[in-house]
Amino acid sequence: MSDKQLRQDVIDELDFEPSIDAADIGVTCENGVITLSGHVPSYTQKVAAERAAWRVKGVKAIAQEIQVRFAAAKKTNDDEIAQRALNILAWSSPSPHDAVHVKVQDGWVTLTGEVRWNYQREAAEASVRRLSGVLGVTNAIALTPAAIPADVEERIRNALRRQAEIEAARIRVVVDDGGTVSIEGDVDNWEERRAVERAAWSTPGVRMVEDHLRIS
CATH class of the missing domain: 3.30.1340.30 (Histidine-containing Protein; Chain: A;)
Structure with a gap:
């Protein structure tokens, strides 16, 4: 093309x-x-x-x-954004209470704290970025998972094999002792790449995913 x-x-x-x-x-x-x-x-x-x-x-x-770019009339003060962010995290986020901290500067929200699962980190960001007045979000929430299971690499490979849209034989998975997963290989499109990432993040014990996949 x-x-x-x-x-x-x-x-x-x-x-x-x-x-x-x-x-x-x-x-x-x-x-x-x-x-x-x-x-x-x-x-x-x-x-x-x-x-x-x-x-x-x-x-x-x-x-x-x-x-x-907001219209001048729609500009929201940082303290208002921060309070709204804290409220929406308390109401809708699956993270434990007070696990996520909020800082707002010139409309840019920074999230910090610690949660056990990546879906909790993603849910917190998704909740905050919908707020009016937000110019951007930096998600600096750390993961503190349970002890790394010895079979984490095999669990990821099995998850890849179960998903029809992924050709698992083209994907290489390496897991280190600290829970960092490196995924390499070729995929056909962005959705397949995201599916591989989700499979890695959904495995217990994964602390970080390094995506080296290529879209062919």
Whole structure:
């Protein structure tokens, strides 16, 4: 596929996605690498635009340069954002109470603390990034899993074999003593890459996943 066609496919996907106002989003393409530029009215739309671009077949990488711009009347003070973040984490997050800490500076939210599972870390970020006034989120929540099981590598391999969209024989998995999982190999698209990551993160004892997969 030519860069020109791939660029048009990404533009069409952004226009098709109902949660995005794509009027002010620019798209360029070079050797399969998509650059998203321009601005959107919320951080949620910025994240949605990147996900929409990844859905397009042929995209190898994305440079995310979209800015979040609020109307002056919609600007929210940092202390208000922080309080809303604490409230939504208390109401909807699966993390233990007081496990996640919030810092807000100029609309940018930083999450810290410790949880046992990656889905708790992802859920906390997903809850906060939907808040109005948020320009971006840095997820610095650490994982403190239980002791690393001796068969963690085999569990990941079995999980890969169970998923129809993954050709497990093309994936190499290495687990070190500290719970860091390195995944290497080739996948066909971004969704398959995400499926491999999810399989690794869903295994008990995994502290970090290093994704070295290539989209072929």
